[in-house]
Amino acid sequence: MRNAFADEILKLALADERIVVLSGDIGNRLFDKFKAAMPTRFYNCGVAEANMISLAAGLASSGLRPVCYTITPFVTTRCLEQIKLDVCYHNMPVTIVGTGSGLSYAALGSTHHSFEDLAIMRSLPSMNVLAPADAPELRAAMRWAFAQNQPAYLRIGKKGEPVLTEEAAFTAGRWQCLRTGSSATLLACGTILGEVLAAADLLAKENIQVAVWNCASVKPLDLEALSHLGSSPVFSIEEHSVLGGFGSAVAEFLSSRRDPPRLIRFGIPDEFLHDCGEQEEARVYCGLDAASLARRITAEIA
Amino acid sequence: MVNRPSTSDLEALAREIRFRLIRMSHEAQSAHLAGALSCVDLLVALYWRILKIDPANPASAHRDRLIFSKGHAVSALYVTLAKFGFFPEENLARYNQHGASLPEQPCPQMTPGVEWATGSLGHGLGVGLGIALASSIQQNPHATFVLMSDGECQEGSVWEAAMLAPKLKTGPLTVLVDFNGWQATGRSRDIMQMEPLAEKWTSFGWDACEINGHSMPEILSALEKPRDHRPRAIIANTMKGKGTSFIEDDNNWHYRAPSAEEVEKAAQELGVVH
Numbered sequence: 076m077r078n079a080f081a082d083e084i085l086k087l088a089l090a091d092e093r094i095v096v097l098s099g100d101i102g103n104r105l106f107d108k109f110k111a112a113m114p115t116r117f118y119n120c121g122v123a124e125a126n127m128i129s130l131a132a133g134l135a136s137s138g139l140r141p142v143c144y145t146i147t148p149f150v151t152t153r154c155l156e157q158i159k160l161d162v163c164y165h166n167m168p169v170t171i172v173g174t175g176s177g178l179s180y181a182a183l184g185s186t187h188h189s190f191e192d193l194a195i196m197r198s199l200p201s202m203n204v205l206a207p208a209d210a211p212e213l214r215a216a217m218r219w220a221f222a223q224n225q226p227a228y229l230r231i232g233k234k235g236e237p238v239l240t241e242e243a244a245f246t247a248g249r250w251q252c253l254r255t256g257s258s259a260t261l262l263a264c265g266t267i268l269g270e271v272l273a274a275a276d277l278l279a280k281e282n283i284q285v286a287v288w289n290c291a292s293v294k295p296l297d298l299e300a301l302s303h304l305g306s307s308p309v310f311s312i313e314e315h316s317v318l319g320g321f322g323s324a325v326a327e328f329l330s331s332r333r334d335p336p337r338l339i340r341f342g343i344p345d346e347f348l349h350d351c352g353e354q355e356e357a358r359v360y361c362g363l364d365a366a367s368l369a370r371r372i373t374a375e376i377a
Numbered sequence: 378m379v380n381r382p383s384t385s386d387l388e389a390l391a392r393e394i395r396f397r398l399i400r401m402s403h404e405a406q407s408a409h410l411a412g413a414l415s416c417v418d419l420l421v422a423l424y425w426r427i428l429k430i431d432p433a434n435p436a437s438a439h440r441d442r443l444i445f446s447k448g449h450a451v452s453a454l455y456v457t458l459a460k461f462g463f464f465p466e467e468n469l470a471r472y473n474q475h476g477a478s479l480p481e482q483p484c485p486q487m488t489p490g491v492e493w494a495t496g497s498l499g500h501g502l503g504v505g506l507g508i509a510l511a512s513s514i515q516q517n518p519h520a521t522f523v524l525m526s527d528g529e530c531q532e533g534s535v536w537e538a539a540m541l542a543p544k545l546k547t548g549p550l551t552v553l554v555d556f557n558g559w560q561a562t563g564r565s566r567d568i569m570q571m572e573p574l575a576e577k578w579t580s581f582g583w584d585a586c587e588i589n590g591h592s593m594p595e596i597l598s599a600l601e602k603p604r605d606h607r608p609r610a611i612i613a614n615t616m617k618g619k620g621t622s623f624i625e626d627d628n629n630w631h632y633r634a635p636s637a638e639e640v641e642k643a644a645q646e647l648g649v650v651h
Binding site for chain 1: 438485493494497500502503504505506507508509510511512513514515517533534537538540541545
């Protein structure tokens, strides 16, 4: 996804001279083409993320369209007040991109994990929160974000994610139904979509047919889709804490429905991870790999 | 006011603004009077001699920008903006009142002439740096000023911006530190060792100087001297509560508001007829 980000931002910036890239000393060589093509529109702001965000808000207030890029926790929780006040309160069109989100950098430990970014970002007024599932959807989400006149937060993975979506399908506030099935509805948010589709395959082998939705738009939610969910159980699945993120947003909406379906939220448990391992191992530990998901879903709908 | 007021015109204006501030603090029973009084001379010099800014066209893309980063002292900015013509002086009577346009901390959506919402310290310099960088990217030659407090320099984000600024090719950027020597609960030097402050900015690559922040000739000279490629930092040594004997250098006035009798006493000391 990060290579797609670098490629897409180059294309967008060549067509829109307002776009300026700010990096928090990350993306070694990733932006070489961008820097060569537009040297006055790329700035490495150093290991100083709070200032990067305030600086972006200043650029935006003069009519530019900055994007701030670094590893997710450093561009979200570390500089939260700058995002809240300088970006959101002033409603500045700053695009914040957190790379290596969720468990992408599982091996690097809690300093590099981000299980709380969706919860925090979606609580800020005027902020749009997008969690694209793969590279094509990221490109579409970027095009959408730069066409808005508001802040946006994009939570992305690392590299080599499988391609699961069709590029043209992304619209904010609209989710895509990728599979239909009546036993349950799986709402997948972000790069966990691959595991969710694989879990649906495993369930199908057991003659359990589930619907799968790709839910990249965390804020705004797809209220129409949520309003039309029937009575079969709904599962929200995200590589984020079970507290406060996508599943919580779904629960908030469903709790106001007169006849809400049962909602089961799958995510990272409310704890720090202390084990040593890569994203795949961490997903197994959290019960978010395809086999665990299929087993847990079966247990819930039995 | 004539187009280019003399130094003594500016000094008289500063006294008027100080008195209006004291009266406003009394009327609204609002805090932060002393830190507002300390930066009045800096504001007068900026608005009446330096900033290229037109109250009739406050959103002009070519205007000079002043980020008033010590948001708690915004009453000083409000009186200045009213006197400069951004809004009627009558509005000051409704400072900090429900439904009025002058909140206790600045908000650009509510008040003409206010550039940025501040109040949480340490944001203004980063934002000002972004604005100054934009002026260079867009080849829009305006100047950017950031007025900060000394206590504010304890925020780490100030030094993140200070470290980056000299490396960027920005439009002209000037920081003014209203060094009144006090912060909310005590002498700033007793709370955190910030001095020597000018040397800190110099060592970060800034063109830094230290002045008497109540001397109009010194303020103007520091603001008007020719620039090189570096951003400029002006450490303005000031007196918290400047202008009246009973508020000066007494930190109780970080929070308390003057009585009607104290307003009269201030008028006498400042030589203001009201």
